[in-house]
Amino acid sequence: MATVFWDAQGILLVDFLEGQRMITSAYYESVLRKLAKALAEKCPGKLHQRVLLHHNNVPAHSSHQTRAILQEFPWEIIRYPPYSPDLAPSYSFMFPN
Secondary structure: OEEEEEEOOEEEEEEEOOOOOOOOHHHHHHHHHHHHHHHHHHOOOHHHOOEEEEEOOOHHHHOHHHHHHHOOOOEEEEEOOOOOOOOOHHHHHOOOO
């Protein structure tokens, strides 16, 4: 499984989940820290500008630990509607015709 973060200019970070591991709050926290580092390296200044983070409502994304780590970053969180069966419109970038 891959976790991918991108912006209008392209891919910022791809993180691969190895083996049979599960996505936990601790794992997601490490990915968010990698994202902050990638933003600082690839887009200096953007880390403190308006960053929109769109993630779904799985337990690892909505846990207390994840919400606490997200408060460290000045990012705006865009949530999925509950029980949304659809892919996010931005996924069409990743899955062309």
